[in-house]
Amino acid sequence: FSFGGEKDIEADFKEDMKENLWRSKVKAAGINFSKASGIILTGDNSTNDFEDRVVEEFTRNNFFVFRDTIFTGLKGKENKVESLLEDMKAKTKDDKRVLFYKINLTPAEFGELDKKIYALKKAGYRFYTFGDLQKKINLAKEKKTVEK
Numbered sequence: 001f002s003f004g005g006e007k008d009i010e011a012d013f014k015e016d017m018k019e020n021l022w023r024s025k026v027k028a029a030g031i032n033f034s035k036a037s038g039i040i041l042t043g044d045n046s047t048n049d050f051e052d053r054v055v056e057e058f059t060r061n062n063f064f065v066f067r068d069t070i071f072t073g074l075k076g077k078e079n080k081v082e083s084l085l086e087d088m089k090a091k092t093k094d095d096k097r098v099l100f101y102k103i104n105l106t107p108a109e110f111g112e113l114d115k116k117i118y119a120l121k122k123a124g125y126r127f128y129t130f131g132d133l134q135k136k137i138n139l140a141k142e143k144k145t146v147e148k
Contacts, residue, residue, distance in 0.1 A: 081112045
């Protein structure tokens with residue numbers, strides 16, 4: 001879902017929306033996307049207060065909410081697969097433990113990535129689907145709550 005200003009016609013949530021309208025959109029998302037493992041919110045045109053209230057409402061409706069800032073951008077070579085692998089290796093050397101990437105690949109590029117991931121797995125890297133990673137994050141949060 002996306003945030004935007006009053007004039008942003010493509011935004012799902014606009015700063016000038018009435019509260020009952022954006023709350024009903026959140027509830028409708030719960031019905032329409034009941035099996036979603038998480039929701040990603042994009043856009044930086046909204047006020048933090050409005051965005052925080054929408055995130056809180058999604059959370060109340062049992063959604064895991066991520067802002068689009070969790071994604072790591074790729075810069076580099078024209079070969080997306082090589083750029084991705086180099087970026088992953090560099091970031092893990094910098095002690096980053098969890099990385100999210102948003103990347104569009106052609107079927108041929110995906111096949112190349114699939115072959116190269118095997119070598120990374122042998123080196124100790126782990127790859128999870130978004131849903132599986134979400135479950136791990138949730139379990140870690142529950143464990144911290146129980147410990148408190």
